[in-house]
Amino acid sequence: MELIEKVFAALNDGAWHDINELSTIKGLRDLSMGKLMTMLDFLAEYDFIELSEAWKGEPLRTVVEAKLQPIVQEFLREIRRVERLEKGGKVNAGSSGQT
Numbered sequence: 001m002e003l004i005e006k007v008f009a010a011l012n013d014g015a016w017h018d019i020n021e022l023s024t025i026k027g028l029r030d031l032s033m034g035k036l037m038t039m040l041d042f043l044a045e046y047d048f049i050e051l052s053e054a055w056k057g058e059p060l061r062t063v064v065e066a067k068l069q070p071i072v073q074e075f076l077r078e079i080r081r082v083e084r085l086e087k088g089g090k091v092n093a094g095s096s097g098q099t
Contacts, residue, residue: 003028003039007066011049014073016065018056040066048072 006027011017022028023036031039043049049066056063068076 011068
């Protein structure tokens, strides 16, 4: 789960990030490009992220890029909001997890 959290954190801004950039992130740099791509493919298969190919660099080459799906970005924002509220002790009764 920690690796997925690292990917989500890196993609949290909603912008496109290429696989080379992701491979430099602490916690992900020990992964081979193949394993990183396998994880990104998994996340894309279940619609957590979107993958695309872009032409970048000099000379131009195809690079895989990823970004969070907007609904996932919104979901993660809401989780952080609830966590902040819980730390402050100000969570609405409907968000307390009680049934």
